[in-house]
Structures are given as C-alpha cells and as structure tokens.
C-alpha cells in the first residue's frame with residue numbers, strides 16, 4: 001500500500017479523540033470589563049489553575065484563541081507517567097540533593113494528583129493504571145535498562161519497574177523489533193479529550209467563565225492590575241496566568257524566548273480484527289522505546305485501533321504527509337499492519353525547554369506554568385493546580401519547578417532553527433544505537 005491508498009475513505013486530518021468528545025462550540029458570551037484573575041489558554045494548565053482561583057472566591061475568566069481544549073490537551077497520546085525526564089544523578093549535579101529530591105517527588109505527585117482528581121470528580125475518561133512497556137531498540141540499550149533496574153538510582157520513590165528479556169517479550173508486545181524492555185507498572189492511560197471535557201465541566205461548576213475564540217493580543221501593566229487587549233475587547237484583571245505552553249507567542253516574549261515549540265505527530269489506524277489486536281497488543285499497556293526520537297503508541301481504549309506517534313520529519317509538516325511516514329515506522333515494528341489503513345492523522349505543538357524540565361512561577365506579575373517536554377497530561381494538571389493556588393494566595397509554598405533557573409539561549413527568540421540538525425543527530429544516534 002502506498003500514497004493515498006493508505007488513508008480510509010472517511011479519513012480525517014484531526015484527532016481521533018474528537019470522535020468521542022467534540023470540542024466546545026463557540027458561545028456568544030461577552031468579555032466582562034474586569035475580573036480578579038484572567039487565564040490565557042483553556043487546556044489542562046489553565047483549567048486546573050482556574051478551579052483553584054474560583055474555589056478561593058476569585059472571579060475568574062479563561063479565554064482561548066480557539067475552542068477550549070483545541071491545543072495539546074485534546075490531541076495527545078493519553079500516556080501518564082511521572083513526567084520528569086532527567087534522572088536523580090543529573091538533577092543532583094545541577095541543583096543539589098534536596099531540590100533534586102523535591103523535583104522527583106513532584107513528578108510522582110503529578111501522577112498521583114491526576115488519578116485522585118479524576119476519581120474524586122468522577123470524570124469518565126478511561127483512566128486506567130495499565131503500566132508502560134518501554135522497548136530497547138538495541139542490545140546495548142537493553143543492557144542499560146537492565147542495569148538501571150538492578151541498581152535503582154531513584155531514592156525518592158519506588159517505581160517497581162522490572163525488566164522483560166527478549167524471550168519473554170511476547171507476553172507484552174507482538175514484535176520482534178525490540179531486544180527486550182522494561183515495565184513501569186504505575187504508568188497510566190487516559191482518553192485525553194474526554195478528560196478535558198470532564199475537566200471543563202468541573203471548571204464551569206466552580207463558577208469560571210470560559211470564552212472561546214478570544215485571542216489575547218497584548219498584556220499591558222497598569223498601576224495595580226493588567227489591561228489585556230483581546231479579539232473580543234479589552235479586559236482588566238488583577239492577576240494574569242499564561243497557560244499557552246506549546247502555543248506560546250510574542251504575546252509573552254520572556255516566555256517565548258524560553259520555550260521551544262515542537263510539533264508532535266500521531267495517527268490512528270482503522271479498526272483491526274480482535275485476534276490481531278490480541279496478538280500484537282496482548283495487554284493494555286502504553287508503549288514507548290529507547291530511541292532518541294521516541295515512538296509512543298497504544299491501543300485505543302476500546303482496543304479496536306492502534307495509535308502511533310512520534311517525530312518523523314525534519315521540519316514541521318502537514319498531518320497528511322506525516323501520516324504515511326508514521327505508518328511506515330509502525331509497519332517496521334508490526335509487519336502485520338502493512339495493509340491496515342490510517343483513519344486519522346494529526347499533530348500538536350508541545351513545549352520543550354533547554355533544561356528538559358517544566359517551569360512554573362511568576363515574572364513581572366504574570367504567572368505561568370509551561371515546558372512539559374511532551375509529558376504534560378499529569379504535569380500540566382498538577383502545575384496548573386499549584387500555580388492556581390499561588391495566584392489565589394492559598395499558599396506561599398513555591399513548587400520545585402519555580403525554584404530552578406528558567407533560561408533561554410543566546411540567539412534564540414522562539415524560532416527553533418536548530419531543530420532540523422537536532423533531528424538528524426538523533427536519527428544517527430538511533431541508527432548506531434548510541
């Protein structure tokens with residue numbers, strides 16, 4: 001199969017998740033003249049922050065340039081981990097032992113927070129602690145995983161990870177492409193758009209007004225407040241939270257110079273037969289591997305389709321072009337899916353940072369939480385909550401991600417000119433297994 005034959009007749013260049021949780025239609029609500037808190041961006045970060053400020057009695061409005069949830073929060077792979085990429089040794093050498101431990105603890109806290117929140121608010125979003133199988137794409141990587149597993153280097157929490165050698169891999173995954181792998185049993189999966197829709201309802205119930213298709217165009221500082229110019233008029237706010245993450249722009253130059261927006265691409269296949277699903281994906285685990293240009297994939301919650309994501313191009317591209325490339329890589333792992341077509345292909349912009357860590361805090365009176373480095377389902381929820389508590393003066397405690405330096409780079413002003421060479425370097429490293 002090649003070219004346009006790869007797509008089903010009903011192919012959509014939009015998220016599969018929108019089939020079960022459509023985005024909120026544009027309302028005709030007016031922008032009020034003034035609020036206590038204005039939040040820009042209606043993804044997980046903005047909504048969790050708003051719940052805190054509204055429940056603390058602050059009049060809160062959220063605006064979004066598109067429909068609420070249009071950003072990454074209804075487009076992602078629905079994989080939940082403890083979200084912190086650098087390990088303890090690296091964190092300790094950068095920030096000292098105490099802060100390194102706090103960072104890792106908050107990673108764990110983000111995983112636990114989202115589970116508790118979903119359960120206590122009774123959000124129907126297929127949350128399940130399914131565990132993750134992380135495949136080793138070379139023998140050397142398998143040995144590294146096995147070493148790490150036998151000498152756990154995380155002094156903060158018990159991951160309960162265990163290795164799966166190649167000869168036992170069949171019980172995890174129907175592919176010969178890996179040299180074994182590691183299982184993290186506590187990682188979880190979710191339907192991200194159903195989670196966003198449920199969260200939106202909780203936010204509304206808390207008394208927050210959500211105004212879609214209302215883009216913030218300028219933030220001006222007044223004496224004791226801010227005046228925000230939007231496409232629906234001007235609003236005055238005592239406090240402002242910027243929750244734009246991978247869609248951060250020249251609206252907030254300080255943040256734009258620190259956040260690297262990178263496209264992440266993903267496809268859903270058409271439905272596949274039950275016995276084939278069982279053979280390829282005998283469990284409901286979420287999946288990823290040791291490549292620098294990591295693949296992330298999983299069965300859909302109904303176990304009828306495969307979702308497969310990754311970075312397949314040097315430059316940002318159209319989902320119609322990324323779809324066939326992802327399909328090629330999917331088939332390299334599972335040749336049985338050669339004739340399986342693509343029903344959906346989409347993309348979104350994730351926010352990376354130069355230190356591979358998320359950041360949350362306040363700058364010149366503007367609050368932010370951002371830079372989840374592709375792991376924002378749990379962490380955007382958690383840091384949204386934490387920043388909301390700060391804004392509502394519910395706590396003076398600053399998250400560990402507000403205590404570490406948030407740096408840009410000389411000659412970087414929001415355009416990632418280094419992305420294509422970095423992708424090439426990662427491809428080479430993946431090929432030689434380094």
Ligand SMILES: Cc1cc2nc3c(=O)[nH]c(=O)nc-3n(C[C@H](O)[C@H](O)[C@H](O)COP(=O)(O)OP(=O)(O)OC[C@H]3O[C@@H](n4cnc5c(N)ncnc54)[C@H](O)[C@@H]3O)c2cc1C
Pocket residue numbers: 040041042043044045046063064065066067068069070071072073074075076077078079080081214215216217243244245246247248249251264265266296309346347348349350351370372373374375376377378379380
């Ligand atoms: C394809 C893909 C797969 C992913 N998979 C995973 C995964 O499996 N696990 C995981 O943990 N994370 C994953 N992520 C990342 C995760 O989805 C994000 O980290 C998270 O959703 C960020 O939430 P947010 O609320 O901060 O930002 P978003 O949900 O992106 O929301 C930002 C919002 O800000 C709005 N906005 C921007 N500028 C303005 C403006 N000027 N005025 C008004 N509104 C504005 C945008 O319209 C947007 O709706 C994935 C992301 C993508 C794209």
